[in-house]
Amino acid sequence: MLIVFDLDDTLIDTSGTITPYKLKEFLTFLVRRGIDVGDWENAIAEITQLDKQCVTSKDTVRFTLERYGAVHLYPAALALYSEPLPKDFRIPTTPHAKNVLEVLHSRGNRLALVTGGKKDYQLEKIEKAGLEPALFSKIMVPADMKKRSAYESLLKDFLVLPGDCVVVGDRIPMDLVPAHDLGFRTVHMRWGRGHLWKKEKWIERSISDLSELLEIL
Numbered sequence: 001m002l003i004v005f006d007l008d009d010t011l012i013d014t015s016g017t018i019t020p021y022k023l024k025e026f027l028t029f030l031v032r033r034g035i036d037v038g039d040w041e042n043a044i045a046e047i048t049q050l051d052k053q054c055v056t057s058k059d060t061v062r063f064t065l066e067r068y069g070a071v072h073l074y075p076a077a078l079a080l081y082s083e084p085l086p087k088d089f090r091i092p093t094t095p096h097a098k099n100v101l102e103v104l105h106s107r108g109n110r111l112a113l114v115t116g117g118k119k120d121y122q123l124e125k126i127e128k129a130g131l132e133p134a135l136f137s138k139i140m141v142p143a144d145m146k147k148r149s150a151y152e153s154l155l156k157d158f159l160v161l162p163g164d165c166v167v168v169g170d171r172i173p174m175d176l177v178p179a180h181d182l183g184f185r186t187v188h189m190r191w192g193r194g195h196l197w198k199k200e201k202w203i204e205r206s207i208s209d210l211s212e213l214l215e216i217l
Helices: 014-032 040-053 056-066 070-082 097-106 121-126 148-158 172-183 192-196 210-216
Strands: 002-005 110-114 136-140 165-169 185-189 203-205
Touching: 002 148, 014 040, 014 056, 014 070, 014 148, 014 192, 014 203, 040 056, 056 070, 097 110, 110 148, 136 148, 148 172, 165 172, 172 185, 185 210, 203 210
Parallel strands: 002 110, 002 165, 110 136, 165 185, 185 203
Antiparallel strands: none
C-alpha cells in the first residue's frame, strides 16, 4: 500500500509552534513599516483568532493588511512565512507521528510526503521536527500548493492503483478532495486548521491522533 502524508498539522504541529512565531513576526514587520496595530497584546489575540478561522496563512495576511489599510505590503509580508526559522527552533510532531511512520514502514508500506509551499522551507521543517526522510520513498513539494498533479505522478512512479493509495491530511479541500477525485482512500487529520471542516461522507475516517492509523491500515 502507498500511504501519502501531508506535512503541516498532519505530521508536525505547525499551528502550535510555527504559526504563533510567524504571527508575531508579521505584526513586528507591520510596526516596523509604521503601521499602528494598537495595543500589542490585543493585536496578537485578534490575529491569532483570525488565523484559526482562515483556510490558509495567505488569507490571514490579506485580511489583516486590509484591516490596517496596508494591502501594498502583501508581497513582503507573505514572504515572511517562508523565511528560514531560527537555528535553535524546534518543531514537535503531532502525537506519535514518528512511531507511526516507523511502524507503517516496517509493515512493508511505501510512504510518501506531499507538502505544498517553498521547497527549502518545507524541508527545513522536516529537519527541525526530527523526521527521518529515509522513511519516505518520495517527498514532493508542489510550489503552487495544488496536489492533484503530485498524486497523479505518484500513481505513475509507483505503478499502483488509486484504490491501493491512502492520503492523510488536515485540510480537506487541498489534501483530500484531489485525492478523492482520483479514487484514493482518504483519512482526515483533525489538527490545526483541520478543525475548520466537518467530516464529508466520502472521507473514510476522521482521526485526531496518527496512532489510529495503525488500526485502520
